[in-house]
Amino acid sequence: MSVCVVGAGLAGLSVAWHLAKQGVEVSLFDSKGIGGGASSVSTGLMHPFPGKKGTRSLRSDEGMKETLLLLDVAEQAIGRSVALRNGLFRAAVTEEQKSSFRAFQDPDVEWKEISLSELAVHEGLWIAKGVSVFSHLYLQGLWKACSSLGVQFYEECYDYEKRDRSLFDAIVLAGGWEMIDLPICQKLPLRLVLGQSVFCRWQRPLPFSIVSNGHMSVTEDPEICHLGSTYEHSRHPDPNQVQALMKRIGSFYLPVDELKIQEVRFGIRIAPKDGHMPIVKEVSPHTWVFTGLGSRGMLYHALLGRELAETICKSL
Numbered sequence: 145m146s147v148c149v150v151g152a153g154l155a156g157l158s159v160a161w162h163l164a165k166q167g168v169e170v171s172l173f174d175s176k177g178i179g180g181g182a183s184s185v186s187t188g189l190m191h192p193f194p195g196k197k198g199t200r201s202l203r204s205d206e207g208m209k210e211t212l213l214l215l216d217v218a219e220q221a222i223g224r225s226v227a228l229r230n231g232l233f234r235a236a237v238t239e240e241q242k243s244s245f246r247a248f249q250d251p252d253v254e255w256k257e258i259s260l261s262e263l264a265v266h267e268g269l270w271i272a273k274g275v276s277v278f279s280h281l282y283l284q285g286l287w288k289a290c291s292s293l294g295v296q297f298y299e300e301c302y303d304y305e306k307r308d309r310s311l312f313d314a315i316v317l318a319g320g321w322e323m324i325d326l327p328i329c330q331k332l333p334l335r336l337v338l339g340q341s342v343f344c345r346w347q348r349p350l351p352f353s354i355v356s357n358g359h360m361s362v363t364e365d366p367e368i369c370h371l372g373s374t375y376e377h378s379r380h381p382d383p384n385q386v387q388a389l390m391k392r393i394g395s396f397y398l399p400v401d402e403l404k405i406q407e408v409r410f411g412i413r414i415a416p417k418d419g420h421m422p423i424v425k426e427v428s429p430h431t432w433v434f435t436g437l438g439s440r441g442m443l444y445h446a447l448l449g450r451e452l453a454e455t456i457c458k459s460l
């Protein structure tokens with residue numbers, strides 16, 4: 145059985161690995177290399193309560209369990225850690241947030257006052273299950289694991305309309321936001337959100353990542369932190385948004401002026417118009433689309449990639 149996977153981000157690599165694990169011959173296409181899209185700029189945070197409201201996401205336990213398994217796979221493949229599994233702090237920066245967080249009832253969170261008073265806002269929700277994934281290393285590890293199972297990579301654009309699709313038994317379109325422009329996907333309820341990813345040198349590191357109105361995550365390099373947010377409904381980056389992000393970070397990380405920006409990147413994530421579950425759908429016979437991971441890429445890519453691989457194998 146031979147399957148073509150278009151896109152080597154979280155979605156494409158996950159489905160490629162799960163297919164290859166079942167003995168399928170996988171050809172993986174990405175015009176920008178491994179992790180050339182939103183996945184490599186992702187702040188890499190995973191926990192069950194993403195989004196503004198902070199309510200528990202559907203199937204979050206299953207999603208986290210599957211991602212943790214894939215993190216192990218990536219770590220074995222490259223022989224080093226690709227994530228920090230030491231919890232996340234959801235900082236309460238307004239009085240409204242403080243009262244709503246205090247009332248939050250869930251066994252996986254606790255209202256906490258952390259003792260980092262000179263560094264950070266110290267009231268909020270402690271999410272013990274939170275994980276900070278080093279996105280770039282994780283993608284590298286997952287690709288290495290795919291490659292060791294025989295997945296073939298082609299650094300080229302796969303033009304779905306023009307290619308001879310009969311060469312494969314099935315096609316998975318996991319091209320992130322670019323799927324929105326494909327005629328076959330145009331009726332899918334999707335929307336685009338642009339975000340910034342800013343790498344900074346910090347003199348006073350935090351021991352864990354903080355999620356708030358803009359995120360600050362630890363990285364594999366103890367001297368570098370990764371700031372990120374995705375809020376703009378546009379395809380075109382606005383450099384002023386970087387200053388706006390720094391201001392938001394300053395609302396919970398007090399020595400924000402000491403941060404030295406090393407690199408700024410932009411990325412577009414694609415989200416479902418309604419709800420938060422990504423779209424996994426057979427859009428024409430033997431052609432599947434797997435996109436719309438939104439801000440829950442880390443939470444859902446492994447689970448839905450496994451389920452899609454199983455569905456494809458059963459259908460052929």
Ligand SMILES: Cc1cc2nc3c(=O)[nH]c(=O)nc-3n(C[C@H](O)[C@H](O)[C@H](O)COP(=O)(O)OP(=O)(O)OC[C@H]3O[C@@H](n4cnc5c(N)ncnc54)[C@H](O)[C@@H]3O)c2cc1C
Nearest residue numbers: 151153154155181182183187188189302319320411441442
């Ligand atoms: C700034 C920012 C911060 C984020 N932070 C987080 C976070 O902390 N936690 C979290 O869970 N999520 C986060 N996200 C969201 C997360 O990054 C996405 O949900 C996830 O990466 C989407 O993965 P994907 O594989 O669907 O798409 P992508 O990673 O965009 O991959 C799609 C790939 O397909 C390729 N492609 C497209 N069309 C073709 C074609 N025709 N031929 C060949 N190749 C093609 C592209 O080159 C691209 O590499 C963040 C996003 C951004 C932008």
